[in-house]
Amino acid sequence: MNILLAHFRVGETDGVSLEMDKWKWALESLGHNVIYLAGSAGNCDAELIPELHYLDAFNDKITQNSYIKRTDYPSDCALLEAIERQAERIAVKIEQVITKHHIDVMVPNNMLSLGYHLPAAIGLVNAAIATHTRVICHHHDFHWERIKYSQPTSSGVTKLLDNYFPPTHPLIEHCVINHLAQTEMQSRCQLEATVVPNVFDFAGNEWGIDDYNQDLRSRFNIRANDILILQATRVVARKGIEIAIDLVETLMSLRQQLENAPLYNGQIFTKNSRIVLVFAGLCEEPEYMEKLKHKASAQGVELEFINDWVGHSRSNKQGQKIYSLWDVYSHADLITYPSLLEGWGNQFLEGLVAKVPMAVYRYPVFDSDIQQFQFNIIDLGNDHQLDSNGLAVIKTERLLSAAHACLEYLIDGEKRRDRMEQNYAIGQHHFSYNALKSKLNGIFSNAL
Numbered sequence: 343m344n345i346l347l348a349h350f351r352v353g354e355t356d357g358v359s360l361e362m363d364k365w366k367w368a369l370e371s372l373g374h375n376v377i378y379l380a381g382s383a384g385n386c387d388a389e390l391i392p393e394l395h396y397l398d399a400f401n402d403k404i405t406q407n408s409y410i411k412r413t414d415y416p417s418d419c420a421l422l423e424a425i426e427r428q429a430e431r432i433a434v435k436i437e438q439v440i441t442k443h444h445i446d447v448m449v450p451n452n453m454l455s456l457g458y459h460l461p462a463a464i465g466l467v468n469a470a471i472a473t474h475t476r477v478i479c480h481h482h483d484f485h486w487e488r489i490k491y492s493q494p495t496s497s498g499v500t501k502l503l504d505n506y507f508p509p510t511h512p513l514i515e516h517c518v519i520n521h522l523a524q525t526e527m528q529s530r531c532q533l534e535a536t537v538v539p540n541v542f543d544f545a546g547n548e549w550g551i552d553d554y555n556q557d558l559r560s561r562f563n564i565r566a567n568d569i570l571i572l573q574a575t576r577v578v579a580r581k582g583i584e585i586a587i588d589l590v591e592t593l594m595s596l597r598q599q600l601e602n603a604p605l606y607n608g609q610i611f612t613k614n615s616r617i618v619l620v621f622a623g624l625c626e627e628p629e630y631m632e633k634l635k636h637k638a639s640a641q642g643v644e645l646e647f648i649n650d651w652v653g654h655s656r657s658n659k660q661g662q663k664i665y666s667l668w669d670v671y672s673h674a675d676l677i678t679y680p681s682l683l684e685g686w687g688n689q690f691l692e693g694l695v696a697k698v699p700m701a702v703y704r705y706p707v708f709d710s711d712i713q714q715f716q717f718n719i720i721d722l723g724n725d726h727q728l729d730s731n732g733l734a735v736i737k738t739e740r741l742l743s744a745a746h747a748c749l750e751y752l753i754d755g756e757k758r759r760d761r762m763e764q765n766y767a768i769g770q771h772h773f774s775y776n777a778l779k780s781k782l783n784g785i786f787s788n789a790l
Contacts, residue, residue, distance in 0.1 A: 343446040343786065344375045346389075346439065348453060348466065350396040353384025355654050357688065358451050358482055364541055365449065365480070368779040369786070377443050379436070389443075391435045393428065394462055400428065401459050408460060408499045409491055418496035425460050425502070432465030433472070440473045447476045447786065454508050457485030460499070463506040470513055477514040478785065480538070482685060484508075484523065486530065508533060517785065519686050520707045536785060539711060541778040542691035544770040547668075549696055554656060555669035562648050564673075567609040568616045569600075569752065572674035572698070574667060574689050575681065577625040582703055583634055584733040585722060586678035589701055590619050591641045592745040599749055605675075606755035618644050619678070622652045622670045633731055671696035676748055680722055681705050682734060687712065694769035697762035699751040701744055703736070715768050718761040720747040 347362050366376045378388035381395030392398070407414050407421050415421040439445070448470060454463050470477045485491035485507050494500045508516055508531060516535040518524050524535045564570055571590060575581045600611040619638070625631045638645050648670070657664040671677075677693045680703040687708060693700045694717070704713065704724035722744055726734040751758050771777065 344377070344444050345369055345786075346377050346379050346443065346445045346448045347451065348379040348394075348448060349451040350380060350394050350453070350459065350462070351382045351384060352378045352380040352388050353386035354382075357685075359384065360688075361480075361482070361540060362451055364543075364775060364778060365782065367775060368782050371779055372783055372786070374786070375443075377439075377445070379439055379448075389439045391432060391439075393432050393435070394459070401461065404428070404460060405458065408495055409457075409493065410495070412495045418498050421496065422498045422502075426464065428461035429464035429468065432461055433468040436466060436469035437473055440469065440475055445473075445475055447478055449478050449480055451480045452482050454479050454506060454514075455481035455484045456488070457491040457503055457507050460502055460506075463509075464502070467506060467509050467511065467514075471511070475513065477511075479508060479514060479516045481508060481516060481518045481523065481527075481535070484526070486526075515785075520711045522707055522710050523685075537711075538778070538781055538785070539773060540686040540688055540691065541773045541775055542688070542695060542769070544695055544766070544774040545776075547695050549668045549672045551672050554663075555665055555672060558665055558669055558673050561651075561663075562620070562646055564618055564620070564646065565615070567605070567611055568618055569605075569611070569675045570673055571617065571619050571676045571678055572622060572670060573619060573678050574622050574670070574692065575679070576623040577621065577631050577634070578627050579630045579732075580681065580683045582680040582682040582726070582734045583678075584637055585680035585703055585726070585736055586619060586701070587634065587638050587641060587643050588735065588741055589678060589680075589722070589744055589748070590617055590643045592741045593617060593748050594642070596745055596749060600752065603753055605752055606758050607675075611752075616644060618646050620646045620648060620670070620674075622649055622667055624649055633733060637731075637733065667692070668696070671698060674698045675752060676701065676720075679703070680734075682726065684708070691769060691773055694765050694773075697766055699748070699758060699762065701748065715772055717765050717768060720744050720751070 349358055352359050352362060369376050380388045403414055412421060450466055453466055485503055516533055517538045518535045519540055521537055524537050527533050527535050573583055573586050594617055601613055603611055605611055651664055652667055652670055653664045656666050677698050677700040679690055679700050682705055684705050684707055701720035701722055703722040709724055723736055723740045726736050729735050
């Protein structure tokens with residue numbers, strides 16, 4: 343089949359683009375011909391429609407007037423007419439791409455779920471109907487999950503959300519990334535959806551210390567016998583990073599049980615050894631970051647920010663080495679993954695491939711979709727409260743239990759190896775590219 347994968351942007355490092363790359367690999371390995379359609383192409387080839395660009399000025403205006411305040415149109419009717427006119431232009435261009443490539447199936451990603459681009463959704467559905475093209479939606483996020491889209495400025499915009507996000511039509515099928523979304527979609531829209539979880543490339547990813555990254559610790563003044571605890575995610579409040587700080591503080595209170603002990607890697611933890619929480623991801627919420635720094639300082643937890651020197655891949659900046667995230671994983675003794683909310687949890691999959699023990703807060707999707715596979719984790723529970731600063735806290739006994747589990751993984755090398763190999767095998771079976779290939783084969787076999 344000829345399959346059109348569509349989104350506002352492709353070939354970049356945002357989560358949707360990365361998942362589209364995985365679907366492209368799986369579908370092509372099944373023998374299908376896959377073409378990208380987007381507003382911007384990043385580092386890959388795509389059919390481009392400028393009106394779909396994620397920074398399109400006209401859509402920014404439509405979004406502002408639809409969800410914040412109507413200031414550019416004299417009436418709701420005028421706003422809706424502008425949306426429809428743009429939708430018609432987009433539909434014509436999508437139809438041209440469908441005809442040019444003899445497209446059998448379109449796969450829009452988030453275009454018919456998030457509510458971000460109203461004209462694009464209408465145009466895409468109209469183009470599919472006009473050309474009798476099957477559509478298999480890949481929904482990552484929904485508008486009802488975002489405050490931004492919760493108060494449309496008119497009943498007309500509300501109706502568009504109801505009709506197109508997601509749409510109901512015999513040509514259109516739906517895929518979601520977790521069971522909570524599947525249940526919510528059935529409840530809200532009376533629509534069935536197939537769950538297709540996020541996956542990771544387990545084949546050929548033997549990350550380790552090599553000539554390129556062997557100096558990573560010394561570069562950031564972290565010694566071989568220090569404990570490097572990695573927080574790999576972006577710095578945003580929903581990542582619950584304050585729980586990682588509390589865990590490190592609790593682990594520090596047990597350091598006497600580590601001192602002079604041989605660690606799993608042969609190093610000796612001495613009275614001068616440090617426990618360092620290392621941040622590798624970008625800070626997207628500066629106010630939240632300041633709260634974390636203040637908390638860590640008050641609790642005596644050492645933070646190290648290396649995100650300026652960590653990229654998607656190895657490179658060079660200002661004459662200095664840029665490490666990949668995989669380089670950092672290779673040096674991590676433990677990983678903290680205290681996210682309070684995730685659509686799936688790609689960093690969890692990365693930790694499985696890296697074979698590093700992870701301290702995990704069991705966010706809702708973890709409990710609904712991942713817990714059943716019985717991964718070996720350092721359990722931070724699934725119950726938290728907010729303190730006076732709006733930061734998450736979990737019970738002291740849970741932190742103490744998790745800290746003792748950290749000690750075991752730091753000292754008992756055999757247990758560490760055995761359980762990380764178990765995790766890797768489970769992940770490879772259920773969340774690898776081949777698992778995705780098998781899932782998509784079933785879905786697309788029924789598409790025509």
